Amino acid sequence: MVSGHIHGNLPLFETRRAKGRALYRVFAASVFVCVVLIWVYRAIHIPGPGEDGRLGWIGLLLADLWFGLYWILTQALRWNRVYRNTFKDRLSQRHEEELPKVDIFVCTADPVIEPPVMVINTVLSVMAYDYPQEKLSVYLSDDGGSDLTFYALLEASRFAQHWIPFCKKFNVEPRSPAAYFASGGFGGNGDEEVAKVKKLYEDMENRITAAVKLGRISESICLEHKGFSQWDSFSSRNDHDTILQILIDGRDPNAKDIEGCAFPTLVYLAREKRPQHHHNFKAGAMNALIRVSSEISNGQIILNVDCDMYSNNSSSVRDALCFFMDEEKGNEIAFVQFPQKFDKVTKNDIYGSTLRVICEVEFSGLDGYGGPLYIGTGCFHRRDTLCGRKFTKGSRIEWRRESAKNTEESASELEARLKDLASCGYEDNTQWGKEMGLRYGCPVEDVITGLSIQCLGWKSVYYNPEREGFLGVAPTSLDQTLLQHKRWSEGDLQILLSRYSPAWYGLGRISPGLQMGYCTYCLWAPNSLATMFYSVVPSLYLLRGVSLFPQVSSPWFLPFAYVIIAMHFYSLVEFMWSGGTILGWWNEQRMWLYKRTSSYLFAFNDTISRLAGFSETTFIVTNKVSDPDVSQRYELEMMEFGTTFPMFTILATLAMLNLISLVWVVKKILTQVGIRFCEAMALQLLLCWVLVLVNWPLYRGLFLRKDKGKMPSSVTVKSAVLGLCVCTCSVLLY
Numbered sequence: 085m086v087s088g089h090i091h092g093n094l095p096l097f098e099t100r101r102a103k104g105r106a107l108y109r110v111f112a113a114s115v116f117v118c119v120v121l122i123w124v125y126r127a128i129h130i131p132g133p134g135e136d137g138r139l140g141w142i143g144l145l146l147a148d149l150w151f152g153l154y155w156i157l158t159q160a161l162r163w164n165r166v167y168r169n170t171f172k173d174r175l176s177q178r179h180e181e182e183l184p185k186v187d188i189f190v191c192t193a194d195p196v197i198e199p200p201v202m203v204i205n206t207v208l209s210v211m212a213y214d215y216p217q218e219k220l221s222v223y224l225s226d227d228g229g230s231d232l233t234f235y236a237l238l239e240a241s242r243f244a245q246h247w248i249p250f251c252k253k254f255n256v257e258p259r260s261p262a263a264y265f266a267s268g269g270f271g272g273n274g275d276e277e278v279a280k281v282k283k284l285y286e287d288m289e290n291r292i293t294a295a296v297k298l299g300r301i302s303e304s305i306c307l308e309h310k311g312f313s314q315w316d317s318f319s320s321r322n323d324h325d326t327i328l329q330i331l332i333d334g335r336d337p338n339a340k341d342i343e344g345c346a347f348p349t350l351v352y353l354a355r356e357k358r359p360q361h362h363h364n365f366k367a368g369a370m371n372a373l374i375r376v377s378s379e380i381s382n383g384q385i386i387l388n389v390d391c392d393m394y395s396n397n398s399s400s401v402r403d404a405l406c407f408f409m410d411e412e413k414g415n416e417i418a419f420v421q422f423p424q425k426f427d428k429v430t431k432n433d434i435y436g437s438t439l440r441v442i443c444e445v446e447f448s449g450l451d452g453y454g455g456p457l458y459i460g461t462g463c464f465h466r467r468d469t470l471c472g473r474k475f476t477k478g479s480r481i482e483w484r485r486e487s488a489k490n491t492e493e494s495a496s497e498l499e500a501r502l503k504d505l506a507s508c509g510y511e512d513n514t515q516w517g518k519e520m521g522l523r524y525g526c527p528v529e530d531v532i533t534g535l536s537i538q539c540l541g542w543k544s545v546y547y548n549p550e551r552e553g554f555l556g557v558a559p560t561s562l563d564q565t566l567l568q569h570k571r572w573s574e575g576d577l578q579i580l581l582s583r584y585s586p587a588w589y590g591l592g593r594i595s596p597g598l599q600m601g602y603c604t605y606c607l608w609a610p611n612s613l614a615t616m617f618y619s620v621v622p623s624l625y626l627l628r629g630v631s632l633f634p635q636v637s638s639p640w641f642l643p644f645a646y647v648i649i650a651m652h653f654y655s656l657v658e659f660m661w662s663g664g665t666i667l668g669w670w671n672e673q674r675m676w677l678y679k680r681t682s683s684y685l686f687a688f689n690d691t692i693s694r695l696a697g698f699s700e701t702t703f704i705v706t707n708k709v710s711d712p713d714v715s716q717r718y719e720l721e722m723m724e725f726g727t728t729f730p731m732f733t734i735l736a737t738l739a740m741l742n743l744i745s746l747v748w749v750v751k752k753i754l755t756q757v758g759i760r761f762c763e764a765m766a767l768q769l770l771l772c773w774v775l776v777l778v779n780w781p782l783y784r785g786l787f788l789r790k791d792k793g794k795m796p797s798s799v800t801v802k803s804a805v806l807g808l809c810v811c812t813c814s815v816l817l818y
């Protein structure tokens with residue numbers, strides 16, 4: 085799809101349509117026909133008033149309507165997929181001299197669950213990008229306000245002098261030292277130098293770990309840098325003054341690595357926190373960074389990564405610039421999103437944390453309709469669009485721009501002057517958080533910000549290179565995964581109900597396909613209701629012997645059979661095409677069920693109570709470290725329970741309810757009603773049986789396991805009693 089190019093230049097990127105689209109569309113049409121047939125069946129067979137099963141039937145009618153309509157929405161994610169490709173050689177040929185400055189923001193919030201060593205590995209990986217070093221500036225935002233993190237960054241600034249030239253010399257990948265040394269992907273010539281750098285790294289790591297173990301910074305370290313004095317007046321992480329330290333000043337002629345080459349700027353920022361001021365979580369941190377960086381380096385491009393997401397590909401900056409600097413299409417692109425990929429996920433990904441299908445399929449579908457969502461980490465933004473600039477046709481971005489401001493001001497003068505930009509009161513009565521910077525008030529600040537940018541007329545790009553751009557830490561326990569999904573689904577639902585609703589506000593501002601795409605994510609939370617209904621009611625009616633689905637001999641059985649088989653077969657193929665395993669797909673089905681019946685349900689509930697004014701938005705930071713024995717069980721792909729987390733009670737009760745139903749019914753078939761019953765109740769039996777099958781790890785956790793990760797017995801008792809009660813009531817009721 086190479087288009088004619090206005091400058092006679094070849095484009096810097098190409099966009100290819102996915103193969104097999106026609107085939108997919110025929111398949112989707114066939115599914116659609118059957119979905120409609122199911123609706124018709126449900127509508128014309130409603131049991132009359134007073135008949136057993138009327139209520140259940142009406143519920144299933146509504147659930148089937150919901151699932152059908154939701155499925156139609158998800159077509160937007162598959163209908164028009166595109167894939168992108170960059171030409172970095174053309175970029176360097178034409179633009180090497182005018183490459184823009186790039187500011188990289190790394191966010192951290194808690195030195196305990198986001199260990200300083202992990203944070204600085206991310207920092208080092210982005211400092212070492214294959215890019216003119218003097219044009220890179222790296223900013224670390226520390227919402228934990230921790231002197232340990234500051235100390236680690238100080239150590240990193242020294243180690244970087246060795247690490248960056250080493251990376252360049254040996255073309256190291258990945259450029260996170262921890263990941264590189266763990267990969268063992270070196271050897272051959274340079275062995276000696278590898279060993280030398282490795283030693284330096286390990287010494288540094290040991291010093292940092294020692295400080296972390298001690299829990300404070302020792303006197304002797306305090307003397308190493310004036311920055312530590314800022315903690316003298318520090319009372320707590322929620323109550324402190326702005327701490328701003330320029331650890332490496334790129335303008336300084338002495339800022340050189342050991343080979344004498346230019347060095348990236350490195351800045352530490354802990355914005356002011358006061359208990360009476362809401363700090364707006366990551367969005368607040370990002371906005372403070374946008375302002376502070378605008379006075380230090382003012383890069384035209386901003387990359388944001390979470391502190392656990394190290395750069396795994398040293399050419400990502402150049403990749404992103406191929407989009408922004410393309411002479412023809414670059415002017416309309418506001419951000420380039422890379423997928424979130426994860427390191428150290430087990431083969432069959434028991435918690436479905438790789439988001440495989442979203443990464444490989446759905447986001448390229450969104451890309452075909454104007455661009456993916458902004459999902460926080462691994463995203464390159466244009467500074468002006470992030471600050472609220474509107475799109476106007478024909479306006480061009482000027483890359484060759486006057487660089488450094490304030491060349492006369494010293495680093496300490498700058499620090500003193502810029503502190504105010506990160507103070508609590510700075511944003512009062514400004515557009516920050518509303519029309520400027522990241523938007524406030526939503527736990528998924530990223531998605532709502534991306535949407536508001538797209539609503540101003542900008543496009544975005546999804547770039548999923550062969551060698552992953554960024555790798556992060558995925559949650560390795562069930563409660564962490566469910567909590568994260570609660571935050572996401574809650575935030576997405578809030579967006580739907582907010583003033584930026586993709587459904588209403590987006591009308592005419594973004595393409596209908598993109599509107600639909602956004603809605604599929606925004607409707608995660610309400611999806612819980614229909615799923616909940618499906619995993620409880622048919623099984624209870626099965627107990628009563630009331631059929632809610634067509635018999636096997638009825639022609640109406642066919643559309644049900646087709647939809648069930650075709651959809652599952654398709655999802656399996658899609659999952660495997662995205663690089664997954666069969667067992668991984670099965671695990672994904674389980675997580676699909678668990679998220680919908682717990683995270684999304686809680687999210688739905690909390691959103692509604694927030695609308696009624698009962699609760700506040702929160703942001704629970706995902707834990708990035710786990711106990712050794714928890715990690716060991718994760719490696720073995722054993723599901724981790726181990727706590728009385730409220731969501732577990734729901735999951736366990738649902739599992740018990742279906743197990744009891746199944747056992748009860750099988751007994752009934754064997755002793756009373758016989759095999760004829762199966763024919764009439766085939767689909768309900770199948771559903772109940774599949775629910776039991778998919779819950780197998782949960783039963784193990786409830787009854788069979790002895791290790792620390794098993795379900796606490798209080799949950800076992802509670803869920804068994806609840807399950808029995810519900811089943812007994814439904815059988816005995818009138």
Ligand SMILES: O=c1ccn([C@@H]2O[C@H](COP(=O)(O)OP(=O)(O)O[C@H]3O[C@H](CO)[C@@H](O)[C@H](O)[C@H]3O)[C@@H](O)[C@H]2O)c(=O)[nH]1
Nearest residue numbers: 191192193227365366369390391459460461527528705706
């Ligand atoms: O008050 C806060 C809370 C969080 N963070 C940082 O935000 C990032 C994301 O937090 P994490 O707990 O890892 O959440 P995830 O669910 O893994 O993050 C995804 O989802 C978030 C929105 O829910 C986005 O902000 C993230 O960029 C995106 O990667 C981390 O670097 C945190 O340090 C802050 O800087 N300040």
Ligand SMILES: [Mn+2]
Nearest residue numbers: 390392556706
């Ligand atoms: Mn994270």
